[in-house]
Amino acid sequence: MNLAVVVKGILDIGLQKAAQIVRYSLQRDRLERAPRRKCAPLAPGPLQEANPIEGGALLRFANASLQVLFLTPDLVRVTWQPGVLPVPYALARTRWPPVEVTMHREGKGWALGGSSVSVTIRDDGSVRFYDPAGRTLRQDLPPERCGEEWHLTTRLQNHQCIYGFGEQSLGLNLRGQTVTLWNSDPLGGYTPGTDPLYLGVPLYVSLQPGTASLAFYENSYRATVAIGDTIAARFAGGALRAYLAFGPLPQLMERYADLTGRPALPPRWALGFHQSRWGYKTAADVREVAAGFQAHDLPLSAIHLDIDHMDGYRVFTTNPAAFPDLAGLAAELEAQGVRLVSIVDCGVKCDPHFSLFQEGLEQGAFSTLPNGRPVRAPVWPGWSAFPDFTNPQVRSWWGKQYRRLVASGIAGFWHDMNEPSAFTAWGSRTLPLPTRHAMEGRGGDHREAHNLYGLLMARAAYESLHEMYPERRPWIVSRSGWAGLQRYAWNWTGDVASTWPALRTTISTAISLGLSGIPFTGPDIGGFSGAPSAELFLRWFQLAVFLPFFRSHSALGTPRREPWCWGEPTLSILRDYLRLRCRLLPYLYTLAWEASRTGWPLVRPLLWPDADDPELCGVQDAFFLGAALLVAPVVEEGALERLVRLPRGRWHDFWSDAVYEGPASVHLAAPLERIPLLVRAGTILPLEEDNGLVLHLYHPGDGEGHGVLYSDAGDGDGPCRVDRFRLVPVEDRLELRWTADGEYPFPYQSIHVQVHGLEVDELRIDGRPQEPAQRFAVQPLAQVAIRLSHDSAPGRGAPEP
Numbered sequence: 001m002n003l004a005v006v007v008k009g010i011l012d013i014g015l016q017k018a019a020q021i022v023r024y025s026l027q028r029d030r031l032e033r034a035p036r037r038k039c040a041p042l043a044p045g046p047l048q049e050a051n052p053i054e055g056g057a058l059l060r061f062a063n064a065s066l067q068v069l070f071l072t073p074d075l076v077r078v079t080w081q082p083g084v085l086p087v088p089y090a091l092a093r094t095r096w097p098p099v100e101v102t103m104h105r106e107g108k109g110w111a112l113g114g115s116s117v118s119v120t121i122r123d124d125g126s127v128r129f130y131d132p133a134g135r136t137l138r139q140d141l142p143p144e145r146c147g148e149e150w151h152l153t154t155r156l157q158n159h160q161c162i163y164g165f166g167e168q169s170l171g172l173n174l175r176g177q178t179v180t181l182w183n184s185d186p187l188g189g190y191t192p193g194t195d196p197l198y199l200g201v202p203l204y205v206s207l208q209p210g211t212a213s214l215a216f217y218e219n220s221y222r223a224t225v226a227i228g229d230t231i232a233a234r235f236a237g238g239a240l241r242a243y244l245a246f247g248p249l250p251q252l253m254e255r256y257a258d259l260t261g262r263p264a265l266p267p268r269w270a271l272g273f274h275q276s277r278w279g280y281k282t283a284a285d286v287r288e289v290a291a292g293f294q295a296h297d298l299p300l301s302a303i304h305l306d307i308d309h310m311d312g313y314r315v316f317t318t319n320p321a322a323f324p325d326l327a328g329l330a331a332e333l334e335a336q337g338v339r340l341v342s343i344v345d346c347g348v349k350c351d352p353h354f355s356l357f358q359e360g361l362e363q364g365a366f367s368t369l370p371n372g373r374p375v376r377a378p379v380w381p382g383w384s385a386f387p388d389f390t391n392p393q394v395r396s397w398w399g400k401q402y403r404r405l406v407a408s409g410i411a412g413f414w415h416d417m418n419e420p421s422a423f424t425a426w427g428s429r430t431l432p433l434p435t436r437h438a439m440e441g442r443g444g445d446h447r448e449a450h451n452l453y454g455l456l457m458a459r460a461a462y463e464s465l466h467e468m469y470p471e472r473r474p475w476i477v478s479r480s481g482w483a484g485l486q487r488y489a490w491n492w493t494g495d496v497a498s499t500w501p502a503l504r505t506t507i508s509t510a511i512s513l514g515l516s517g518i519p520f521t522g523p524d525i526g527g528f529s530g531a532p533s534a535e536l537f538l539r540w541f542q543l544a545v546f547l548p549f550f551r552s553h554s555a556l557g558t559p560r561r562e563p564w565c566w567g568e569p570t571l572s573i574l575r576d577y578l579r580l581r582c583r584l585l586p587y588l589y590t591l592a593w594e595a596s597r598t599g600w601p602l603v604r605p606l607l608w609p610d611a612d613d614p615e616l617c618g619v620q621d622a623f624f625l626g627a628a629l630l631v632a633p634v635v636e637e638g639a640l641e642r643l644v645r646l647p648r649g650r651w652h653d654f655w656s657d658a659v660y661e662g663p664a665s666v667h668l669a670a671p672l673e674r675i676p677l678l679v680r681a682g683t684i685l686p687l688e689e690d691n692g693l694v695l696h697l698y699h700p701g702d703g704e705g706h707g708v709l710y711s712d713a714g715d716g717d718g719p720c721r722v723d724r725f726r727l728v729p730v731e732d733r734l735e736l737r738w739t740a741d742g743e744y745p746f747p748y749q750s751i752h753v754q755v756h757g758l759e760v761d762e763l764r765i766d767g768r769p770q771e772p773a774q775r776f777a778v779q780p781l782a783q784v785a786i787r788l789s790h791d792s793a794p795g796r797g798a799p800e801p
């Protein structure tokens with residue numbers, strides 16, 4: 001390491017903390033010192049016994065056992081032992097109705113038959129999955145055990161695309177990459193290729209024309225997965241348990257959501273814009289930011305309070321001198337429609353005068369060293385202790401602490417440093433591996449609990465908030481987590497560098513998280529750690545309008561970047577995009593509701609509806625937002641147009657209404673004020689405009705069009721309603737058919753329909769003729785018939801030859 005960097009680092013953090021960091025690093029090394037034992041890989045050995053069990057089979061090999069269990073006809077669980085079974089923290093569901101499975105001897109192995117998938121287990125321990133037509137879906141070589149490690153190699157075919165593994169910056173299709181699953185704080189601004197990041201999920205989807213599958217390894221130990229001609233996964237301990245699902249991608253996501261839970265429906269305000277910065281130090285700073293948004297006519301939903309607002313970085317406290325009346329400030333902001341979100345770090349300052357620390361000590365709430373004493377590591381407050389969230393009593397104790405913040409008007413919680421991160425001078429930046437954890441009473445160490453830490457911190461907060469305030473939906477955004485985090489929290493993608501390549505990688509990171517079950521994510525707009533140019537900030541902002549979590553955040557000491565800091569024309573363009581986000585809210589909220597029922601990500605790869613187009617496998621600079629919108633952000637400096645690969649079907653330019661036919665590659669104009677954006681033909685897009693609702697109808701061609709609108713009070717679990725729209729071609733007419741379910745009254749006074757892609761020649765609303773118009777007013781549940789003009793062929797955009 002560069003000496004100047006070391007010296008600067010020491011000066012920045014202060015001598016006392018620097019000494020703690022060195023002491024901790026030495027202590028961790030001492031604790032982790034263990035003789036390195038070489039191991040000889042051990043195969044399962046010959047099959048000795050195979051017996052049917054309900055829904056599957058149990059096979060005993062000379063050196064290992066294998067249980068194969070069908071949870072549904074298209075979801076199979078495979079468990080190799082020895083090795084401790086996981087505590088099912090990831091799972092939302094552990095009981096499944098029995099599935100009928102046949103078992104018979106076949107060649108040199110056993111065949112298990114279900115209705116959609118069959119499995120053969122050879123006598124050497126290799127396992128294959130087939131579809132009913134006999135096509136191979138997956139092929140595992142006999143696994144190997146090496147000491148406590150498990151190694152599993154799965155064959156891949158040439159055209160298979162591999163997506164997933166939670167938060168990673170290695171690209172969308174991971175062929176040729178090695179992913180590490182060990183939640184880590186990469187420090188500083190991370191750049192594309194940094195591995196691992198804060199939130200790994202041991203899951204991938206594999207896509208190729210004709211077949212798709214999902215594999216989720218329920219194993220929280222450190223793992224590396226090398227993805228080349230095969231997928232070679234190595235887990236450092238535990239039993240080797242995998243859930244394997246087969247079917248089209250949307251169905252895979254539903255299966256995974258059945259297993260690990262659906263994302264909680266967020267409060268509606270969380271989908272608005274969040275302004276954050278490490279460095280809002282006082283109530284006056286916060287007021288000034290809110291006033292700036294008002295003065296410049298910029299919509300704002302939340303302001304985040306970083307560690308500066310705490311009293312000496314003590315979690316759950318507020319600096320009384322800087323924030324003398326937090327509740328008053330929160331009420332004042334709430335009257336302007338702005339929520340306050342508070343950071344919550346997991347490290348508790350080891351300070352005998354800090355009541356939370358004292359209470360934690362008395363209750364035995366902290367993770368301990370093997371000698372039974374709480375483990376200490378330096379983070380922001382200096383020496384800190386770390387709650388053991390694998391203990392249900394600790395989760396409940398910790399969860400109650402949020403009450404103080406809620407009483408001060410805090411509406412949402414920002415979980416940070418929860419990999420858990422520790423400041424170190426060298427080596428691994430977390431707790432020592434022998435640290436003990438309760439693991440729900442059965443006991444375990446940090447090797448197993450590490451990757452679960454952020455997930456269980458979120459669970460502690462979510463469950464308590466839900467219990468204490470049943471009338472509100474808890475809102476938490478978490479840096480770390482694991483499979484199942486979606487039940488409790490959103491994510492943001494951490495301390496990313498302020499560079500163009502990092503902007504580009506945001507897209508694949510968000511898609512990967514969504515396919516790993518965690519749909520609500522977003523980046524620090526402009527990157528965390530640097531000084532983005534106005535152009536980079538603007539392009540990042542335009543992208544983030546279409547991501548679930550829409551927040552600007554930056555590191556201490558970076559140049560200010562509230563929208564007005566950029567001057568014109570950037571300020572005006574940012575305002576337009578903030579307004580566009582507000583227009584999109586009905587669509588986004590409907591997608592959030594859809595995700596809470598299906599597990600489908602909001603941000604989807606272009607392969608989502610059409611895994612059969614191999615050209616789309618590597619497209620990582622564009623994505624779908626829901627079914628309707630194809631977003632193609634500008635990710636190159638200076639670019640004023642870009643090439644967009646269109647999937648099959650007809651696409652309408654959102655800005656110009658030009659029409660394109662896919663599959664094709666088209667050049668789309670992208671002056672600074674424009675992000676290329678296309679709408680799928682047949683979409684009925686609900687947008688909020690002028691305090692009313694506008695249903696934008698896009699000509700469905702020969703097929704039918706669809707749209708949905710979900711509405712409720714925006715929080716709590718009161719009544720809701722779902723309006724469904726169909727666009728049906730009937731002879732020379734297009735009929736809009738509108739039905740609704742649910743008790744909630746229709747939330748808009750004014751409703752308009754705007755027709756795109758065809759000239760309205762004749763118009764009837766509820767059977768009565770009207771003056772033809774492209775935009776017209778309707779009442780809820782209106783039935784509309786539009787006669788198309790014969791000369792209304794839409795203006796075509798020119799596909800690239």
Ligand code: GLC
Nearest residue numbers: 278306307416494495554555
């Ligand atoms: C971590 C977080 C960052 C935050 C900072 C100070 O680096 O990732 O978002 O601003 O800590 O709390």
